[in-house]
Amino acid sequence: MNEMPHVILSRVSERVSRVCGRGGVYYTFLYIIRSLLKSGINSMDGSLVKIEQRKRIVEGWSISAKRFTVNDNKNLWNSYDWSQRGEEWTPSAEWKQKIISDFLIPYVPEGGRVLEIGPGGGRWTEFLLARANKLFVLDVSDRALALCRERFTEFANIEYLLASDRSIDLAEASIDAIWSYDVFVHINPVDARSYFKEFARLLKPGGYAVIHHPGAIDKRELNPRGWRSDLTENLVDEFILENSLNLVSRTFAYVNPGDALSVISKSGSLT
């Protein structure tokens, strides 16, 4: 809920008097100017990102590339409280079962070589492991990987990969299916583009990728507090196209409002 103006005003004046009490008048003057500049820059960044999204600017120098970086994600998820292993994001047992029956079972072949991006506490890893002959889990958070290592210690068919740059250290056409839920919603467009390039390289012909990502720009306000990156559905479509992948289906159900869940394939048939 938005705060009332008089509450904000009293909080600001209390802060100013504390700053002034400790730092003096000149310090307070600089402090206020700095705060104003910072909030101006933040709002300018918001406007620049909207233009980048509209014009589909995906460049290392863009503003959206400076937000939701690998380091931002690493810091956030390394210090996250994983005691519920990500189940705090599961609205109901039925919801989870529906995702498994409609997306995981149809597109992750039994006995296949599977890559999960961003396993976190292993919410989906458990089910991927039960189907895969070999499962690779890739995460920027060493803490998430350590938790998975501990949780799946008795499984010999899992390998842990720490994501350090934008490439994935696996052989070309060696993966039957890629799974990533609640991860690309936190990845910036430049990093997401590199991942899509890797999907095209890693997938066997006929292989699938099931990817949860942000939806259309005009749906953003449906999920204002979801810590969503500046990636959009249109950019995902562009990445699919530029890597000669195919969009098999897209749903807006089973994800947070404003997000999307896409099934993507690489042409050909699995051998």
Ligand SMILES: C[S@@+](CC[C@H](N)C(=O)[O-])C[C@H]1O[C@@H](n2cnc3c(N)ncnc32)[C@H](O)[C@@H]1O
């Ligand atoms: C919200 S959690 C979701 C975890 C799990 N997929 C789930 O649904 O419960 C996001 C996970 O994505 C990982 N992540 C964030 N950015 C990443 C990136 N660029 N590459 C790989 N993993 C990333 C985080 O470290 C974290 O484990």
